[in-house]
Amino acid sequence: MLEGLRSWDGESVTTRFDAPTGTWMFVGVHSTVLGPGFGGARMKAYPSPQDALHDVLRLSAAMTAKNSVASLPFGGGKAVLAVARVPGPGSPERRELMLRYGSFVESLHGTYVTAADMNTGPADLDVVAERTSHVMGTSPGHGGAGDSGPATAVGVFHAIRAACGHAFGSRELEGRSVAIQGVGSVGSRLAELLSEAGARLTLADVDGGRAQRLADRLGAACVDAEAVMAVPCDVLAPCASGGVLNADTIPLMACRVVAGAANNQLATPEDAGRLAARGILYAPDYIANAGGVIHLAGYETLGWDDAQMAARLAGIGETLSDVFAAAERDGITTAEAADRFARSRIVAAR
Ligand SMILES: NC(=O)c1ccc[n+]([C@@H]2O[C@H](COP(=O)([O-])OP(=O)(O)OC[C@H]3O[C@@H](n4cnc5c(N)ncnc54)[C@H](O)[C@@H]3O)[C@@H](O)[C@H]2O)c1
Numbered sequence: 001m002l003e004g005l006r007s008w009d010g011e012s013v014t015t016r017f018d019a020p021t022g023t024w025m026f027v028g029v030h031s032t033v034l035g036p037g038f039g040g041a042r043m044k045a046y047p048s049p050q051d052a053l054h055d056v057l058r059l060s061a062a063m064t065a066k067n068s069v070a071s072l073p074f075g076g077g078k079a080v081l082a083v084a085r086v087p088g089p090g091s092p093e094r095r096e097l098m099l100r101y102g103s104f105v106e107s108l109h110g111t112y113v114t115a116a117d118m119n120t121g122p123a124d125l126d127v128v129a130e131r132t133s134h135v136m137g138t139s140p141g142h143g144g145a146g147d148s149g150p151a152t153a154v155g156v157f158h159a160i161r162a163a164c165g166h167a168f169g170s171r172e173l174e175g176r177s178v179a180i181q182g183v184g185s186v187g188s189r190l191a192e193l194l195s196e197a198g199a200r201l202t203l204a205d206v207d208g209g210r211a212q213r214l215a216d217r218l219g220a221a222c223v224d225a226e227a228v229m230a231v232p233c234d235v236l237a238p239c240a241s242g243g244v245l246n247a248d249t250i251p252l253m254a255c256r257v258v259a260g261a262a263n264n265q266l267a268t269p270e271d272a273g274r275l276a277a278r279g280i281l282y283a284p285d286y287i288a289n290a291g292g293v294i295h296l297a298g299y300e301t302l303g304w305d306d307a308q309m310a311a312r313l314a315g316i317g318e319t320l321s322d323v324f325a326a327a328e329r330d331g332i333t334t335a336e337a338a339d340r341f342a343r344s345r346i347v348a349a350r
Helices: 002-006 051-067 092-106 122-128 149-168 185-196 209-218 270-278 292-298 304-328 335-350
Strands: 012-018 023-031 036-045 077-080 112-116 177-181 199-205 237-239
Touching: 002 051, 002 112, 002 209, 012 051, 012 092, 012 112, 023 036, 023 051, 023 292, 051 077, 051 292, 051 335, 077 092, 077 112, 077 304, 092 112, 092 122, 092 185, 112 122, 149 237, 149 292, 149 304, 177 185, 185 209, 199 209, 199 304, 292 304, 304 335
Parallel strands: 036 077, 036 112, 177 199, 177 237
Antiparallel strands: 012 023, 023 077
């Protein structure tokens, strides 16, 4: 635990053990150079509190990079609620936990602004908002911008277009083959957008029924969740979980482009080099999936209208084009080029 903290370059981690529920709460504020640390709260049963701490260190750093490249006036933060088991939606136990989490966020005096992440959503944030104003993503009925999944899907759609422009010389998606891993909130909406644009889709989900129903509706193909990483296609869109680009999967991949919504797609930094060596163009995840934070910050704190929002989501494609060009020019991976973009704004602000 101490080793993880020693090697972390962030600002602070605040910890609370919530005795009534046996929940370890960690809030990592990685950077406040560009503004308050902003990022979602992940609720999960971890093997140990050390694993939860490790996650908050890693995820809050990624939020600094994401908010920086998205040109938002926010730094990076993340919360992890390491629960013994995830309480059911709407249960009194969950409400109590969210109230206590809200008090914890309030005690940080705005250095951290919370939102939703894995296993948390607008209904939870409505409860959190009873205890703190440092929250984004409450439901529209409570004055918030609600679910950010659809905006994230729009951003990934623009990311795919930009990546195709770089890889194939055209952003046109008519006839392009795209395989989507995970058709939940983001993946299903992305599938609809790609289908409308004329792409040929292959869908996969651990919930096979969900993938099959969507495939039937869109006239798409469906494969097993284990098989999707190796499906021959122009574009692979990971929209399920992290770590899917690794030393085991990369040699099997048969795509030209990877662009998807999942956070932390690279299992290790070396995997960016592995992809490049195989001639696979990687759209760095935290740029491709920034539509969620853009949606929340734009509507809830920056006062954008729908036209401004659409332009900023489309801007994800322009940012990626710049990143691809910089990587090619400087002979570095797209992940390294993205990190440079993220750092440059923070250095300028300092
Ligand atoms: N929702 C957002 O605004 C947002 C923003 C940024 C990043 N992300 C990331 O994008 C990803 C998808 O988010 P979401 O909101 O759609 O989540 P979700 O939970 O709604 O959907 C995830 C889907 O992936 C499926 N899945 C899980 N493991 C799988 C596997 N190994 N193979 C195939 N399918 C699998 C699940 O069954 C589910 O249908 C997550 O990694 C999330 O962290 C989401």
